[in-house]
Amino acid sequence: MAVYTHVPAEEIDAFLTRYDAGRLVSAKGIAEGVENSNYLLETTGADGKGHRYILTLYEKRVDEADLPFFMDLLDHLGARGCLVPRFIADREGKRLQQLSGRPACLIEFLTGISVTEPTPGQARAAGMALGELHKAAQGFAGERRNALDIAGWHALAAKCGADFDRIDPGLGARVARELAFLDAHWPADLPRSVIHADLFPDNVLMLGDAVTGLIDFYFSCTDIRAYDLAVTHSAWCFSNDGATWHGARGAAIGAGYAQAHGLSDAERAAFPILCRGAALRFLLTRAYDWINTPADALVTRKDPLAYLRRLDFYASVDAAELLGA
Ligand SMILES: Nc1ncnc2c1ncn2[C@@H]1O[C@H](COP(=O)(O)OP(=O)(O)O)[C@@H](O)[C@H]1O
Numbered sequence: 001m002a003v004y005t006h007v008p009a010e011e012i013d014a015f016l017t018r019y020d021a022g023r024l025v026s027a028k029g030i031a032e033g034v035e036n037s038n039y040l041l042e043t044t045g046a047d048g049k050g051h052r053y054i055l056t057l058y059e060k061r062v063d064e065a066d067l068p069f070f071m072d073l074l075d076h077l078g079a080r081g082c083l084v085p086r087f088i089a090d091r092e093g094k095r096l097q098q099l100s101g102r103p104a105c106l107i108e109f110l111t112g113i114s115v116t117e118p119t120p121g122q123a124r125a126a127g128m129a130l131g132e133l134h135k136a137a138q139g140f141a142g143e144r145r146n147a148l149d150i151a152g153w154h155a156l157a158a159k160c161g162a163d164f165d166r167i168d169p170g171l172g173a174r175v176a177r178e179l180a181f182l183d184a185h186w187p188a189d190l191p192r193s194v195i196h197a198d199l200f201p202d203n204v205l206m207l208g209d210a211v212t213g214l215i216d217f218y219f220s221c222t223d224i225r226a227y228d229l230a231v232t233h234s235a236w237c238f239s240n241d242g243a244t245w246h247g248a249r250g251a252a253i254g255a256g257y258a259q260a261h262g263l264s265d266a267e268r269a270a271f272p273i274l275c276r277g278a279a280l281r282f283l284l285t286r287a288y289d290w291i292n293t294p295a296d297a298l299v300t301r302k303d304p305l306a307y308l309r310r311l312d313f314y315a316s317v318d319a320a321e322l323l324g325a
């Protein structure tokens with residue numbers, strides 16, 4: 001669940017008076033998500049016809065100073081046809097507010113559901129949506145360093161230290177070996193751009209095979225563009241526990257991305273290494289959370305070993321296996 005800050009309905013109703021959004025009809029905490037507190041709001045709407053919004057309160061992991069980057073990025077992408085939610089400005093033009101002591105924003109609600117077992121058709125649509133996002137991101141002037149780059153992985157691994165082996169005996173040594181491999185082989189000259197960096201199925205809203213929204217840009221940053229495809233591949237092409245590889249989804253994601261954006265020979269050749277990096281990144285953040293989240297916390301911890309299984313798979317295959325011939 002992800003409602004860390006509980007906001008009384010009266011306070012949300014008063015908050016809404018700053019906007020042309022109507023009066024509050026209902027506010028429901030959203031269980032999905034792990035980073036922020038999210039509410040689904042129903043209001044009477046400025047026109048009395050009823051309207052839905054997302055209210056997000058930013059918790060400790062999102063730095064308030066980064067919010068203008070995310071807001072400008074979504075404006076840029078939205079203006080170029082990407083289905084992304086806009087941050088809504090109040091009557092004074094302010095998009096960032098304070099609510100219950102937290103930075104808070106009112107955000108456009110997008111329809112659609114997140115799939116849990118994507119079909120190849122849905123994987124293809126996700127690959128296309130990522131390619132279109134990368135195309136639309138061209139010309140975006142904002143930049144944000146990826147805190148979870150290779151240096152960030154080293155820092156996280158150091159913080160986990162001896163605790164890795166409490167998760168799985170030998171995990172610390174496996175992570176150290178992988179970091180050494182990636183230090184030696186991480187590509188230095190692939191094209192970089194703004195990337196989403198967390199395009200998991202729960203961050204893609206769909207109706208059937210059609211993408212209706214891309215959400216949760218709070219990890220977006222500037223990094224190797226094809227690394228974003230590797231992150232998406234790692235999230236969409238396996239069973240949740242990482243034990244089963246779905247090759248048809250991999251080929252579909254690759255085909256969708258190639259159609260919408262294109263993938264160079266150099267990006268394709270580096271793809272298995274980029275996937276190893278992606279798998280290690282999520283293994284590390286999940287391991288850190290596993291170690292540091294009390295077992296009785298309200299948020300559900302995600303299994304780091306599901307990403308160790310992906311990592312082992314990526315270390316054993318080539319690009320043709322991952323993306324189709
Ligand atoms: N703009 C939106 N439109 C519709 N639903 C949304 C929107 N933003 C968030 N949600 C819902 O809230 C959930 C959590 O949002 P998310 O941004 O992934 O949270 P977190 O940053 O805490 O991981 C999503 O899985 C989705 O169900």
Ligand SMILES: N[C@@H](CCOP(=O)(O)O)C(=O)O
Pocket residue numbers: 032033034035198200202203216282285286302
């Ligand atoms: N996608 C990450 C965790 C981040 O959660 P999100 O709800 O912000 O996508 C993972 O699965 O480890």
